[in-house]
Amino acid sequence: MxxxxxxxxxxxxxxxxxxxxxxxxxxxxxxxxxxxxxxxxxxxxxxxxxxxxxEWLFAGMTCEIPAKGSFMTLDVGSNPIIIVRGNDGHVHAFHNVCRHRGSRLCVKDKGKVAKLVCPYHQWTYELDGRLLFAGSDMGSDFDLASYGLKPVNVKTAGGFIFINLSENPPAIDDFLVTLEHYLEPYxxxxxxxxxxxxxxxxxxxxxxxxxxxxxxxxxxxxxxxxxxxxxxxxxxxxxxxxxxxxxxxxxxxxxxxxxxxxxxxxxxxxxxxxxxxxxxxxxxxxxxxxxxxxxxxxxxxxxxxxxxxxxxxxxxxxxxxxxxxxxxxxxxxxxxxxxxxxxxxxxxxxxxxxxxxxxxxxxxxxxxxxxxxxxxxxxxxxxxxxxxxxxxxxxxxxxxxxxxxxxxxxxxxxxxxxxxxxxxxxxx
Missing domain, CATH: 3.90.380.10 (Naphthalene 1,2-dioxygenase Alpha Subunit; Chain A, domain 1)
Structure with a gap:
């Protein structure tokens, strides 16, 4: 057949x-x-x-996540997204979906955390999306590195945060350079x-x-x-x-x-x-x-x-x-x-x-x-x-x-x- x-x-x-x-x-x-x-x-x-x-979407402002561990969430249709300030000061974006059984990780609109911890079974992720802890019940050969959070494209300019959910986002850098220039006085x-x-x-x-x-x-x-x-x-x-x-x-x-x-x-x-x-x-x-x-x-x-x-x-x-x-x-x-x-x-x-x-x-x-x-x-x-x-x-x-x-x-x-x-x- x-x-x-x-x-x-x-x-x-x-x-x-x-x-x-x-x-x-x-x-x-x-x-x-x-x-x-x-x-x-x-x-x-x-x-x-x-x-x-x-397409590139306006998500929020960098001032809303001023310190490491500060996060904000939003939904793009049926896709929950989390945007978080990492330990390195950079802004990261991820699908707000635990790699265990798919529960949302962050259920509040905004907040501040040391790590990203799933409230369902306590799988724990670093602020850069790496899985740190999945409990001992997953077995000794469980590969933590294979179950990091799924990333979302993110760019910042002039205090704005833009995200893109596709694998091949369209070019936007020329606009971002100009946006940075126009908002420099602010x-x-x-x-x-x-x-x-x-x-x-x-x-x-x-x-x-x-x-x-x-x-x-x-x-x-x-x-x-x-x-x-x-x-x-x-x-x-x-x-x-x-x-x-x-x-x-x-x-x-x-x-x-x-x-x-x-x-x-x-x-x-x-x-x-x-x-x-x-x-x-x-x-x-x-x-x-x-x-x-x-x-x-x-x-x-x-x-x-x-x-x-x-x-x-x-x-x-x-x-x-x-x-x-x-x-x-x-x-x-x-x-x-x-x-x-x-x-x-x-x-x-x-x-x-x-x-x-x-x-x-x-x-x-x-x-x-x-x-x-x-x-x-x-x-x-x-x-x-x-x-x-x-x-x-x-x-x-x-x-x-x-x-x-x-x-x-x-x-x-x-x-x-x-x-x-x-x-x-x-x-x-």
Whole structure:
């Protein structure tokens, strides 16, 4: 009889892969995606396999694991991950899965340990993933070296931690070098998380990102945010006014004097960095536009740094100001469920209640996140209707959304093509 030597033919997603590739190749560019991309469980599984398990993901900040043994955990779909600071000071990442019977090793979001010890049967691992102890019952010939934790690719730059779950991650070093350069003024070894929040949006992760990539909706939805934020961040934006261009020129001269980089940098459509002014006379994303933290970040001497905006697809956007920074992480939970985590960073020596009030610091983005949640959820409800069909994006107001969807379609098609099964038939 013929035996199939590769498991791909039994892949329950095989037909979905083919249908997904066909839909992407036939899609109308500058239109939203066909309905299954936003609500189908099989397509969500492909998103997790081909995007979130193969692209570089923003995981957290190095300041969250400041000392050896400090760890943080997160879940990428069904893959629990642990990120830990080793004895050598380096950041390591592993699948948070014991090599004995597969139990999770670390069950808390964050903490500090001397060793990584499985709570089930006490198998013990060094901070670099080596198995140190498996008990005497495994036998005298048991090879500890064969059962270390399975590593996850990890890179750090500018205080950011990125992970990649694939065996052959795409190149990212050019972006990381630039990220390090742009965040040098903030001295990211000297920051801390002042406050953190996570919300769950009942919407597909792509709708969360699409909503973020445009401010077409801002006037009608974000009164708190528009106390400080410009609706555009590029003088080449067709909506940019002469007043905005003049403000940009003045602020860029100030930033040059501070030796702070501001130029727009792009790395394909995945990464984008640019520093842009807030509204004239406004220095921070707070309710009154004034500093939310009295102690400035890093080596900065002025709070009037505008916002350094950093985009990293598929799961992060960020704002860095003179007094504090805000970082965002998106993790899909299901076809129509997404977790958005927001962290507010301040100088590590800033004193709560003296230099900053956490409630004041977070007020603008707490309101904005909740408003965006409602928008994404209503978007999802409409898309679920049998009346939905892809609609046109505005090339003026929604070019950021077009870029995101183009990036997503290109990466998904590329990764699907790399996974195309080669049939090997064995006789037996």
């Amino acid at each position: 013929d035996l199939i030597a590769t498991h791909e033919l039994d892949d329950p997603l095989a037909k979905a892969r083919e249908a997904t590739a066909d839909m992407l190749q036939a899609r109308a560019r500058n239109f939203s995606l066909p309905q299954p991309f936003y609500n189908d469980a099989r397509l969500f599984a492909l998103d997790m396999q081909e995007i979130f398990e193969k 001295q990211m070894d000297n920051v801390k998380v002042a406050v953190e929040s996570s919300i769950v949006e009942q919407a597909n992760w792509k709708l969360v990102i699409e909503n973020n990539r445009e401010c077409y909706h801002c006037n009608g939805s974000h009164p708190e945010l528009l106390n400080s934020l410009q609706e555009f961040d590029d003088t080449e934006d067709p909506r940019a006014t002469p007043a905005y261009k003049s403000l940009v020129a003045r602020k860029q001269a100030d930033w040059d004097n501070e030796q702070v980089p501001w130029q727009l940098k792009r790395f394909g459509k995945r990464n984008r960095l640019t520093r842009t002014p807030l509204l004239d006379g406004i220095v921070s994303m707070t309710m009154d536009g004034q500093p939310g933290c009295k102690k400035l970040m890093g080596r900065l001497t002025s709070p009037d740094m505008g916002s350094l905006r950093i985009l990293h697809l598929p799961n992060s956007w960020n704002h860095f100001m003179g007094d504090h920074s805000i970082v965002f992480r998106v993790l899909p939970l299901g076809p129509q469920q997404t977790m958005v985590t927001t962290k507010w960073l301040v100088h590590k020596d800033a004193v709560e209640g003296v230099d900053y009030d956490p409630e004041q610091l977070r007020r603008v983005w707490d309101a904005t996140n909740d408003q965006d949640r409602r928008l994404a959820e209503e978007n999802q409800r409409g898309i679920n209707s049998k009346a939905y069909q892809p609609g046109p994006y505005s090339e003026t107001y929604e070019f950021g959304v077009i870029d995101f969807i183009d990036w997503y379609a290109e990466r998904l098609l590329t990764n699907l093509d790399q996974d195309a099964p080669t049939l090997h038939v064995a006789k037996g």
